[in-house]
Amino acid sequence: MTGTQPTRLIVCADTKPLLPRHIKLRHDAGRGIWVLLAPERVFTPDPIAVEVLKLCDGQRTVSDIASQLANEFQAPEETIRADVIAMLQDLADKGVVKS
């Protein structure tokens, strides 16, 4: 036990999001969809969320992820960044994303 009080992760542009060891992003061949496996939960991320989650490696910042996706999908970076932050905050609150 660490003795330090855990705190809520507030996702911002500088956050380096990652999926902890016990969260698993997998392609489910039988159903033809991506699934995110968590304790007693299965999430079904949409295609954009899958692209974001694949980049959550604990190295890239949210800004890095947004600019990469903005390039790939030729979309405005500002909008993408806001969407990524909102999505990752939701997943952080569900215990799925850490930093």
Add this chain to the structure above:
Amino acid sequence: MSEMSTSSHAVTVDAELVCARAPVGLLAELTHRCPLQCPYCSNPLQMERVNTELSSEEWQRVMREAGALGILQVHLSGGEPTVRPDLEDIVRAAVDAGLYTNLITAGVLLTKERLKGLADIGLDHVQLSIQDVDAENADRIAAYKGGSAKKHEVAGWVKEFGLALTLNAPLHRQNIHSLPRIIDYAVEIGAGRLEIAHIQYYAWALKNRAALMPTEEDFMATARIANEAKERLKGILVFDFVVPDYYAKYPKPCMGGWGRGVMNVTPSGRVLPCHAAESLPGLTFDNVKEKGLREIWLEGEAFNLYRGTEWMKEPCKSCARKEIDFGGCRCQALALTGDAKNTDPACSLSPHHADWAKVARQESHKPPPQFIYRRMGAK
């Protein structure tokens, strides 16, 4: 993004996953043996004996078949699954089959070395149960001296080995006032998830209902405490709050709907749509010793009997919620109304609901009787 629960009391169900017609969760009851004697155990009153349990090879085959069928998560449960000396081999088979592995344990038999070994094999998640934060009361409820202290130690190991930890606290009138301390304790030990599970009154719990049923006022207080804590601990602790049926307005979608998302294999290999399904008379259950999981899921008589909505009577049949809660629990409908096709009396639309809620209120206001502990042969 949508999400669904893969264990027994599903709260949300994902249509996209389910319409693929494969189950998402497997509840593997490896044994009915357990050193604890909790009077609300969900195992049947007639427990299966050790000499009827599936062999290690058979369980490993079940894991491979589960992976091939499209099951995503396996919940290794019991009884106490760690009484099986071959748990490691079963976990390895599950990991190799691509299953997300969840160990549902009381913890008291684990050693640090054994848990380390399981983590190394690839176990993902441990769900540790506690009976109370008050050690004396906890050990009394489980009829197991020293259990509480041992569980505390196990929680530390789970975190040390980097496994995900859920704390499961079954709640009833004899520990209900500890809820605020249980929530603090979950944070203190570093659990990522807390299941505040009001007792579901089947099997042993039904036998002990009068000793366990909280008053409605106490139940309402727990809902308020849990809601407040959920908001306060956002991003720190994920909450699952299971309501006691007797005080609910609508029933739970038992198992996420019969034959819809979850399969349950008993220690002897019988495959059930729900862990209480053996209480339903006239149903025959296939056994993994004779048939594959896939065939049982798709064609098994027991799975098809209450699958979907065709079997329903009124008020379910014309109800707007029929594909939300699927009429609740068949086993509870049978146990309390005499007909498994009736609406679960947990539903306020059931003609039996008022009588039933009255029973709960009366019992909860009388002094609790002695526990009938869960033991082989206990009556």
